[in-house]
Amino acid sequence: MSFATDNWEEFEKLSISILETYLPADSEISYSITHTPNRKDGGYDGLIIIASGNENIDQCKILSESKLRELSNKDLPMSDFSKTLIIAINLMAQKIYIFTNLHYSTETQKRIHKFSSFSNIQVELVDIFEVSDRVKELYKTLKATYSPSFLKQLIDSVSTHPVSKRVSSEKKVHITSLNKLIGSDRNYQLDQCYKAISGKKGIVIIKGCSGCGKSFFIEHLLNKMYRESSISYHKINMEEFSTVQAFLLKILSSIWNIDTLDITNFSEQDINEITDYLSEEELSIRSRTSLLNILKPKSVPNETQQDILQFYFFEYLYRIYVPILRRKKQVIYFDNLDYASGSAFQILNKFIKKFEKENILLLLEIRTDIKKCEDFLSHLMRDVPVVYITEIKEFDSVELSQYFEYKYKNEFSYEEEKALKKILPRTPLLIDTVTELFRHDLGMRGSLYTLDMTRLYKNQKYLQSISLEYVKKIIVESEIEVQNLACMIGLMEGKLPESDLKIICNNYSVKEGLIRTKLFQFQNGNIQIRHMFYLGPLQQMAFLSSYRQHEIYTMLFDKIELLSVDKFCKTIKKIQLAIFLENRQYLGEKWKEVISNLLFQEDYVLAQSLLKDVYNLMENDFSVSELFDIFLMSSYCCLKLCDFHSDLLQTWFRELHNLSLIAEISPEQMKWYYLLQAKYYLAVGQYQALIRQTDELRTIEPQLRHIRAIGIKHQYGMSCCILSLKRGIKRFPENMLLKYSYYDHLLAISINRGNFKKAKANIDILKTYKEALSLEDQIHLEFNELTVLFYSKEMTDIRQLLDLCGKAYQNNLYVELSRSYNLLGQFFWAKKEWEKAIEAFNEAAGLQDRTEHQTYRWIAKTNLALINLELKNKSEAVMHAREIILGYYSSKQDKFKHIFAADNKTAYTDFFTDKEIVSILLMLRILYKNDQTEYTKIIEKVTQTDIGVLPKEFEYFISHSLVSELKKTYYYVDGNFMIKC
Numbered sequence: 015m016s017f018a019t020d021n022w023e024e025f026e027k028l029s030i031s032i033l034e035t036y037l038p039a040d041s042e043i044s045y046s047i048t049h050t051p052n053r054k055d056g057g058y059d060g061l062i063i064i065a066s067g068n069e070n071i072d073q074c075k076i077l078s079e080s081k082l083r084e085l086s087n088k089d090l091p092m093s094d095f096s097k098t099l100i101i102a103i104n105l106m107a108q109k110i111y112i113f114t115n116l117h118y119s120t121e122t123q124k125r126i127h128k129f130s131s132f133s134n135i136q137v138e139l140v141d142i143f144e145v146s147d148r149v150k151e152l153y154k155t156l157k158a159t160y161s162p163s164f165l166k167q168l169i170d171s172v173s174t175h176p177v178s179k180r181v182s183s184e185k186k187v188h189i190t191s192l193n194k195l196i197g198s199d200r201n202y203q204l205d206q207c208y209k210a211i212s213g214k215k216g217i218v219i220i221k222g223c224s225g226c227g228k229s230f231f232i233e234h235l236l237n238k239m240y241r242e243s244s245i246s247y248h249k250i251n252m253e254e255f256s257t258v259q260a261f262l263l264k265i266l267s268s269i270w271n272i273d274t275l276d277i278t279n280f281s282e283q284d285i286n287e288i289t290d291y292l293s294e295e296e297l298s299i300r301s302r303t304s305l306l307n308i309l310k311p312k313s314v315p316n317e318t319q320q321d322i323l324q325f326y327f328f329e330y331l332y333r334i335y336v337p338i339l340r341r342k343k344q345v346i347y348f349d350n351l352d353y354a355s356g357s358a359f360q361i362l363n364k365f366i367k368k369f370e371k372e373n374i375l376l377l378l379e380i381r382t383d384i385k386k387c388e389d390f391l392s393h394l395m396r397d398v399p400v401v402y403i404t405e406i407k408e409f410d411s412v413e414l415s416q417y418f419e420y421k422y423k424n425e426f427s428y429e430e431e432k433a434l435k436k437i438l439p440r441t442p443l444l445i446d447t448v449t450e451l452f453r454h455d456l457g458m459r460g461s462l463y464t465l466d467m468t469r470l471y472k473n474q475k476y477l478q479s480i481s482l483e484y485v486k487k488i489i490v491e492s493e494i495e496v497q498n499l500a501c502m503i504g505l506m507e508g509k510l511p512e513s514d515l516k517i518i519c520n521n522y523s524v525k526e527g528l529i530r531t532k533l534f535q536f537q538n539g540n541i542q543i544r545h546m547f548y549l550g551p552l553q554q555m556a557f558l559s560s561y562r563q564h565e566i567y568t569m570l571f572d573k574i575e576l577l578s579v580d581k582f583c584k585t586i587k588k589i590q591l592a593i594f595l596e597n598r599q600y601l602g603e604k605w606k607e608v609i610s611n612l613l614f615q616e617d618y619v620l621a622q623s624l625l626k627d628v629y630n631l632m633e634n635d636f637s638v639s640e641l642f643d644i645f646l647m648s649s650y651c652c653l654k655l656c657d658f659h660s661d662l663l664q665t666w667f668r669e670l671h672n673l674s675l676i677a678e679i680s681p682e683q684m685k686w687y688y689l690l691q692a693k694y695y696l697a698v699g700q701y702q703a704l705i706r707q708t709d710e711l712r713t714i715e716p717q718l719r720h721i722r723a724i725g726i727k728h729q730y731g732m733s734c735c736i737l738s739l740k741r742g743i744k745r746f747p748e749n750m751l752l753k754y755s756y757y758d759h760l761l762a763i764s765i766n767r768g769n770f771k772k773a774k775a776n777i778d779i780l781k782t783y784k785e786a787l788s789l790e791d792q793i794h795l796e797f798n799e800l801t802v803l804f805y806s807k808e809m810t811d812i813r814q815l816l817d818l819c820g821k822a823y824q825n826n827l828y829v830e831l832s833r834s835y836n837l838l839g840q841f842f843w844a845k846k847e848w849e850k851a852i853e854a855f856n857e858a859a860g861l862q863d864r865t866e867h868q869t870y871r872w873i874a875k876t877n878l879a880l881i882n883l884e885l886k887n888k889s890e891a892v893m894h895a896r897e898i899i900l901g902y903y904s905s906k907q908d909k910f911k912h913i914f915a916a917d918n919k920t921a922y923t924d925f926f927t928d929k930e931i932v933s934i935l936l937m938l939r940i941l942y943k944n945d946q947t948e949y950t951k952i953i954e955k956v957t958q959t960d961i962g963v964l965p966k967e968f969e970y971f972i973s974h975s976l977v978s979e980l981k982k983t984y985y986y987v988d989g990n991f992m993i994k995c
Contacts, residue, residue: 222406225443253353408440496527504552508543832861
C-alpha cells in the first residue's frame with residue numbers, strides 16, 4: 015500500500031476539521047457540515063451550509079474537496095480538481111476549499127484567480143504549507159482523532175516543497191500597459207463608447223475594415239472597463255474553431271472557466287460524475303445527454319437529433335450561467351468573426367439570443383469589408399436590439415502623421431518620410447506592413463522618390479500581395495527551424511500552446527527567433543499570430559519550394575498527435591495534411607469516420623469541402639461501394655445546405671445513378687440514395703417525379719413511404735395523403751414517423767373543419783411521439799396545441815404563446831416563429847387590442863418575407879389587410895390586397911386556375927379547405943368592394959395568360975355569398991375574418 019491509498023479517508027476528515035476552524039463563530043450564524051458518501055475522486059467531500067437568523071444575510075453553500083497524493087515535492091495540477099470547480103458552478107456554491115498535501119504552481123494560482131473573477135465563486139487553495147501550520151496549531155486536539163504518524167508525515171513533508179510556491183494572498187490584478195491610442199477622434203470615440211455601454215447589458219458592435227485597429231480599440235475599451243469598473247472579460251476567437259463541437263466546447267469552457275484541453279480529457283464517467291450531484295428536476299436526462307454529446311460525440315447514438323441536443327445543451331448553459339451573471343456582470347468578446355463558418359454563426363446567433371437580456375455584455379468585432387460579416391450583422395440587428403455600435407474609420411492625414419511619428423520617429427529621412435506618407439495606406443496594420451518592407455530593404459527605400467503608386471489598398475488582391483510580400487521577406491530571412499515552426503503554427507490556424515513548442519522543436523533559440531519575426535506574440539500560455547492578416551501566406555507557403563512545403567507538412571503530420579489540441583480537431587487537421595501529402599493509406603482508414611462525425615454535428619460546409627478533396631485524390635483507389643458513399647454524403651451535404659439547384663448536386667446524383675446501373679450496390683446504400691433523391695424532388699416541387707421514384711420501395715422502406723405520402727398531398731390533396739399514410743402504417747405498424755405524420759395530418763383536417771374536440775384527441779396522440787421528434791417538429795406540435803386552444807376559446811392568456819415565440823426565436827426557427835407571431839396577432843385581434851395585433855402581424859409578415867416559405871408566404875399580410883379593413887384603413891387594406899394577389903400570381907398560378915375553373919357557389923366553397931385560396935378570395939373581395947379600378951387591373955393581369963376566363967358567377971359570389979359561407983367556417987372568429995398559418 016502507499017501513503018495516499020492508506021490515508022485518503024483520514025485526510026478528507028482532517029480537511030473538514032481544519033475547515034471548521036475557518037467558519038464564523040457568531041451566535042446569529044449556524045452551519046451544518048456534511049461529509050459526503052464515498053465517491054470516486056473528483057467530486058467533493060464536504061458540503062457546508064451556513065445559515066443565519068438575520069434575514070439580511072443569505073444562506074451560503076461551501077464545498078470542500080481533498081486531494082491526498084503520494085509524498086513528493088510536486089504541485090497539484092488544476093486538472094486534478096477541475097471537476098470540483100464545475101460541480102460548484104452546477105450547485106451554485108459561493109465558496110470552495112481545495113485541500114492538498116502538495117503545493118500549487120504559480121500558473122494554477124493565476125488560473126484559479128481567473129476562475130473566481132469570472133464565476134464569482136471564491137476558491138481557497140489550501141496547500142501543504144497551510145495544512146502543516148494548522149496541524150501543528152491543532153495537534154493536541156487532532157491526535158485524539160487522527161493517527162499521530164499520519165499527522166507527523168504531513169508536517170515533515172512540507173520541507174520538500176519550495177516556500178516560494180506557498181499560496182499567495184495577493185489579490186491584485188496587474189493591468190497590462192497598452193500602447194498609445196493614436197488620434198483625438200479615436201480617443202473621443204473610446205470615451206463615448208465607454209459612457210454608452212457603462213452599466214448596460216446586451217450587444218455592442220465594433221466594426222471597421224481589415225487592419226483599421228478594431229482589436230486595439232477593443233483592448234483599450236476592455237482595459238478601461240476593468241480599470242474603472244472592475245469588469246473582466248472572456249475572449250472567444252472565432253477563427254480557432256474548425257468544427258461546431260469545438261465552438262460549443264469553447265463556450266462551455268468560458269462559462270466553466272476550465273481550459274478546453276482539461277475538458278476534452280474528461281472521460282464519459284467524469285462527465286457523468288459532474289452532473290451526478292444534480293437531481294433530474296435540476297437537470298433533465300436530455301440535458302445530461304446533450305452535455306455528453308458536446309464533450310464525447312461518439313457516446314451519443316447517431317439517430318439522436320442534433321438540434322434537440324443543442325437545444326438542451328443551451329438549457330444546461332442557461333441553468334448554470336444565469337446565477338453567475340446575477341452575481342456579477344460578464345463580458346464576452348467575440349473576435350475574428352470573418353473566419354467563422356456558417357455553422358459557427360448559427361450557434362453564435364443562438365447563444366446571443368439566449369443570453370442577450372441577462373447581465374452580460376456581448377462585444378462583437380465585425381469586418382465591414384467581408385460580405386458574410388455584414389450579412390451576419392444585418393440579420394443580428396434584425397433579430398436583437400444592439401446597445402451600441404461604432405465604426406473605426408481610417409486615419410486622416412493628421413492621424414497618419416501622428417501614428418508615423420509615434421512608431422517610426424527618426425527611422426527615415428525627412429524626404430523619405432514625406433515620400434512614404436504619399437503612398438501609405440490609412441490603416442495601422444497596413445501602415446506597419448508597408449513601412450516595414452521599405453524600412454529593411456535599401457533597394458525599395460531608394461525607389462521611394464520615383465515611386466508613383468496609387469492607393470489600391472482597398473482592393474483585396476492588393477492587400478493579399480502586401481501580406482504575402484511582408485511574410486515572405488520575414489520568413490525567408492529567418493533560420494530554417496524558425497521557418498518550420500512559423501509555418502506549422504500557421505497550419506494550426508495561427509495558435510499553439512507554448513508547452514507544445516518543445517514537441518516540434520527542442521531548440522529554445524527558435525522561440526526567440528519567432529519573437530524577432532514580429533509575426534507572433536506570446537499570450538496566456540499560447541504562441542499565436544499577431545494578426546490574421548498574416549495567416550494566409552503562412553498557410554500557403556508560396557515563398558517556399560515544393561520540397562520544403564512537403565517537409566513541413568510531413569513534420570506536422572508526424573507530430574500532431576502529441577500536441578495539446580482537441581482530439582477531433584487534430585483528426586480534422588491530420589486529414590487535411592494527408593490530402594496535401596497524398597497519404598492514401600491514412601485517408602482510406604479515416605475519411606469515413608471523420609465525415610460521419612461532421613455530418614452528425616451538422617457541420618456540412620467542412621464535410622463537403624473534405625469530401626471533394628478526398629474524392630479528387632482517391633477516385634481511382636476507392637471501391638465502388640466507397641465511391642457510392644462519397645457521392646451519397648456529398649449529395650446529403652448539398653441538400654442540407656439547401657443547394658437544390660446547384661450543378662454539383664446534379665453531378666452527384668448523375669454519378670449515383672450511373673453506378674447503380676453498372677455495379678452491385680448494397681440495399682442500405684440504395685435506400686439512402688432513393689431517400690435523398692426523393693427529398694430533392696420534394697424541395698424543388700417535382701411531386702410526380704417523387705411519386706414515380708418511390709413507387710418501387712414504398713413497401714420496403716418506411717421513410718420513403720412517408721416522403722411519398724407528402725408528395726401525394728401536394729399533388730393530389732390531403733385525403734389522398736392520409737390514405738397513403740394509413741396504408742403505410744398497415745405495412746409498417748411499428749414505424750413512429752408514419753404514425754406521427756398520419757395523426758398530424760388528421761389534426762390539420764380537424765382544425766380546418768373546426769372540429770376542435772377531435773383536434774384535441776389528435777393532439778393527445780401526437781404528444782406520445784414527442785421524444786422522437788426534431789426540435790422544429792416539437793415546436794410545431796406545441797403551436798398546433800395552442801392553435802386548438804385559441805379556436806376553442808380556451809386560451810386565456812398569452813404566456814405559453816410568448817414562451818413558444820422565445821423558443822423558436824432562440825433556435826433560429828423563423829418559419830415556426832412567423833406562425834407563432836401570426837397566432838399572437840389573432841389572439842390580440844380577438845381581444846380588440848388592435849395595435850398589439852398589427853404589431854404581431856407585422857412581425858410575422860416580416861419573417862415570412864425573409865424566409866419565403868411558400869406555404870405561409872402571404873398569410874400574415876392577409877390578416878394585416880383584413881384588420882386594416884375593419885379599422886377603416888381602406889388604402890392600407892387595398893395596398894396589402896394588391897401585393898398579396900400579385901405575390902400568389904407570381905408563384906402559384908394553379909390557385910387561380912382552380913378558382914376560374916369553378917362555375918357555381920358549391921364549387922367555390924369546396925376550396926375552403928385551402929387557406930391560400932381563401933386568402934386570394936378575401937383579397938379580391940377587398941379590391942372589388944373598395945377599389946374597382948385596381949380590381950379590374952388585377953383581373954386583367956391574372957387572366958391574360960392561359961389561366962382562363964373569369965366565370966360570370968364569380969363577382970356575385972365574392973360580393974355576396976363569400977361572407978355568408980365563410981361565416982360558417984373557422985375562418986370567422988369573434989366577428990372577424992382571419993387566417994391561421
